[in-house]
Amino acid sequence: MKFYVCIKMVPDVNAPLQIKDGQLIQDADRMILNAYDASAVEEALVLKEKHGGEVEVVCIGSAKASETIRKALAMGADKATHIQTTSDEQYDSGSYARILAKFFEDKDYDVLSLGKQSQDTDSGLTGSMVAELLELPYATNAVGLEAEEGKLIVKRQGDSGQEMIELPTPCAVTCSNDMNEPRIPNLKGIMASKRKPVEQIELSALGLSDDELTPNTSVKGYEEKPGREPGKKFEGEPDEIAREVAQLLDTEANVL
Amino acid sequence: MSTILTHIAISDGKIKRSSLEVLSHCKKLAESDGHSVEAVIIDEKASSFVDGVKKYGASKIYTIEDPIFKNHMNTPLLRALAKVMETANPSVFAFASTEGTKDILGALAANQDASVLPDVSSFELADGGITAKRPVMAAKIIANTEAKGDKVLVSVRSGSYDLVESETDAEVVNIDFSMDDNDLKATLKEIISASGDTIDLNEAEAIVAAGRGVKDEEGQNLISELASVLNAGIGASRALTEAGVYDPSLQIGQTGKVVSPQLYIAVGISGAIQHVAGMANSKVIVAVNKDPDAPIFEVADYGIVGDLYKVLPPFIEEIKKIKN
Numbered sequence: 001m002k003f004y005v006c007i008k009m010v011p012d013v014n015a016p017l018q019i020k021d022g023q024l025i026q027d028a029d030r031m032i033l034n035a036y037d038a039s040a041v042e043e044a045l046v047l048k049e050k051h052g053g054e055v056e057v058v059c060i061g062s063a064k065a066s067e068t069i070r071k072a073l074a075m076g077a078d079k080a081t082h083i084q085t086t087s088d089e090q091y092d093s094g095s096y097a098r099i100l101a102k103f104f105e106d107k108d109y110d111v112l113s114l115g116k117q118s119q120d121t122d123s124g125l126t127g128s129m130v131a132e133l134l135e136l137p138y139a140t141n142a143v144g145l146e147a148e149e150g151k152l153i154v155k156r157q158g159d160s161g162q163e164m165i166e167l168p169t170p171c172a173v174t175c176s177n178d179m180n181e182p183r184i185p186n187l188k189g190i191m192a193s194k195r196k197p198v199e200q201i202e203l204s205a206l207g208l209s210d211d212e213l214t215p216n217t218s219v220k221g222y223e224e225k226p227g228r229e230p231g232k233k234f235e236g237e238p239d240e241i242a243r244e245v246a247q248l249l250d251t252e253a254n255v256l
Numbered sequence: 257m258s259t260i261l262t263h264i265a266i267s268d269g270k271i272k273r274s275s276l277e278v279l280s281h282c283k284k285l286a287e288s289d290g291h292s293v294e295a296v297i298i299d300e301k302a303s304s305f306v307d308g309v310k311k312y313g314a315s316k317i318y319t320i321e322d323p324i325f326k327n328h329m330n331t332p333l334l335r336a337l338a339k340v341m342e343t344a345n346p347s348v349f350a351f352a353s354t355e356g357t358k359d360i361l362g363a364l365a366a367n368q369d370a371s372v373l374p375d376v377s378s379f380e381l382a383d384g385g386i387t388a389k390r391p392v393m394a395a396k397i398i399a400n401t402e403a404k405g406d407k408v409l410v411s412v413r414s415g416s417y418d419l420v421e422s423e424t425d426a427e428v429v430n431i432d433f434s435m436d437d438n439d440l441k442a443t444l445k446e447i448i449s450a451s452g453d454t455i456d457l458n459e460a461e462a463i464v465a466a467g468r469g470v471k472d473e474e475g476q477n478l479i480s481e482l483a484s485v486l487n488a489g490i491g492a493s494r495a496l497t498e499a500g501v502y503d504p505s506l507q508i509g510q511t512g513k514v515v516s517p518q519l520y521i522a523v524g525i526s527g528a529i530q531h532v533a534g535m536a537n538s539k540v541i542v543a544v545n546k547d548p549d550a551p552i553f554e555v556a557d558y559g560i561v562g563d564l565y566k567v568l569p570p571f572i573e574e575i576k577k578i579k580n
């Protein structure tokens with residue numbers, strides 16, 4: 001099976017952040033491979049190990065994103081395409097989806113795999129947008145994948161239970177991190193990644209119009225969450241503090 | 257004057273409360289700006305839910321009724337939603353942010369060439385589109401966002417708005433729909449449901465959530481007992497859904513569900529940002545953790561430092577007494 005996995009470089013949500021005059025200030029070096037995309041890469045590798053085939057990753061991003069691509073190659077992906085942007089412009093999911101759809105338009109593959117959402121924005125739109133633009137059958141929020149001749153079997157997490165869905169290939173799928181534990185690249189993988197082919201494409205070479213690239217949505221600024229009242233901490237004899245808090249839930253918080 | 261359309265999600269034979277929250281908000285927006293608010297129900301038994309929707313003030317209710325909507329499948333839902341948009345021509349189409357919505361929102365936007373803002377915590381109408389607040393960076397901060405365009409899709413987190421009743425005599429319009437099985441791009445093979453009568457965590461008044469500190473059956477029994485005296489839903493951290501101790505649909509957090517009950521009790525949960533992202537909007541938060549430095553205490557209104565195996569039995573007993 002030929003897998004294309006779309007991977008994105010995102011800021012590490014664990015890194016300290018600050019808001020100044022509505023702008024988000026963060027260490028520009030704390031960029032990582034989106035966790036959901038790492039799961040998508042992992043699952044593609046597992047299926048390749050089982051059934052043969054090829055895993056290629058595709059990343060739209062600035063020159064810095066080459067580190068993200070390197071990580072996926074070190075995990076075991078065979079090759080990569082880096083669609084280069086001049087900076088990490090404020091594209092939204094719609095713009096990225098139109099770029100990806102344009103790129104995949106004339107490609108052959110069995111499965112397009114994406115993360116279910118970007119870890120920093122939690123948008124969760126790009127996957128189903130790409131599928132619709134390419135008119136592919138798709139499933140989102142996958143927690144398990146199986147491959148059969150001409151088919152991808154997806155276990156997805158729905159609202160109240162899991163659904164088993166059979167998609168004819170070619171198809172698209174978005175992956176949850178509940179699917180697997182992505183492997184940590186070992187030294188051999190890291191060494192091998194340096195020799196793997198990374199094709200560089202300028203975004204402008206794809207021939208999208210300004211209209212297609214312009215995002216319909218934008219972030220005007222950031223603000224702190226409305227703060228919570230500081231809470232109370234109870235330490236001491238378990239029996240006493242447990243009963244005390246139960247009483248307070250009744251008399252003070254009024255939630256019993 | 258333009259139209260604000262609200263999607264009414266049906267789940268397990270009931271209207272999702274979060275859809276009615278969104279409808280209540282849309283009604284208010286429409287009134288203050290002189291727009292009309294309409295609703296659409298897409299279900300195998302769509303017409304049976306019309307009365308429940310009328311109470312919340314839609315001036316027109318579209319129904320699309322077909323056996324194909326018995327279970328969630330993205331292709332038919334997408335076709336139906338596109339058809340409704342072409343009929344109602346809304347400037348804003350608002351959804352509750354359920355898994356069902358997440359499955360189709362991007363595709364619908366691409367199909368209709370619409371702008372889209374997913375999973376917002378509030379939104380307002382603005383010149384040529386909408387503005388909305390979105391929790392980002394694992395819900396550590398809020399992004400003030402804007403969507404431009406003559407068609408805007410938006411999905412709203414559950415618990416963002418209160419229900420407001422305002423009965424109207426809505427016009428009901430049934431939209432014809434049929435779909436050939438051959439057009440179904442995917443096949444739904446099987447549904448593996450969480451054990452029958454569980455409480456919908458998005459609608460639960462109280463939730464007791466278990467984390468890795470709940471080590472064994474004895475701990476799980478304490479969780480069940482506490483949930484039962486509070487009539488609460490049971491939730492879990494990723495540590496325990498991953499280990500298969502609790503059903504994956506009970507996971508609360510960034511990957512799992514975002515909830516906002518009146519009372520959230522986190523037991524043996526450290527409070528990683530990805531977990532807190534899903535529960536920080538709960539009204540009252542109680543944490544039980546033996547580590548006084550656990551980050552969960554930063555969001556807890558009542559933090560009990562102690563061993564859950566020693567804390568929960570008297571806690572349960574005391575709540576039982578109060579309830580009687």
Ligand SMILES: Cc1cc2nc3c(=O)[nH]c(=O)nc-3n(C[C@H](O)[C@H](O)[C@H](O)COP(=O)(O)OP(=O)(O)OC[C@H]3O[C@@H](n4cnc5c(N)ncnc54)[C@H](O)[C@@H]3O)c2cc1C
Binds near residue numbers: 507512531562
């Ligand atoms: C992209 C991404 C998405 C994620 N999404 C989610 C998500 O949706 N939901 C989620 O929960 N996690 C999510 N996680 C994982 C998250 O980062 C944490 O790993 C997870 O929440 C930890 O679960 P825990 O608190 O139960 O376990 P731990 O962090 O191991 O904490 C266990 C706690 O129990 C306490 N404890 C132990 N024994 C006792 C005792 N006897 N009495 C009292 N306290 C005790 C300990 O002091 C400790 O604080 C995500 C991670 C990533 C990277």
Ligand SMILES: Nc1ncnc2c1ncn2[C@@H]1O[C@H](COP(=O)(O)O)[C@@H](O)[C@H]1O
Binds near residue numbers: 060
């Ligand atoms: N710049 C990008 N390069 C490659 N893939 C991307 C990019 N942006 C988004 N994606 C894919 O879309 C998913 C996230 O979509 P969203 O949450 O809408 O941002 C990611 O997990 C990736 O698989």
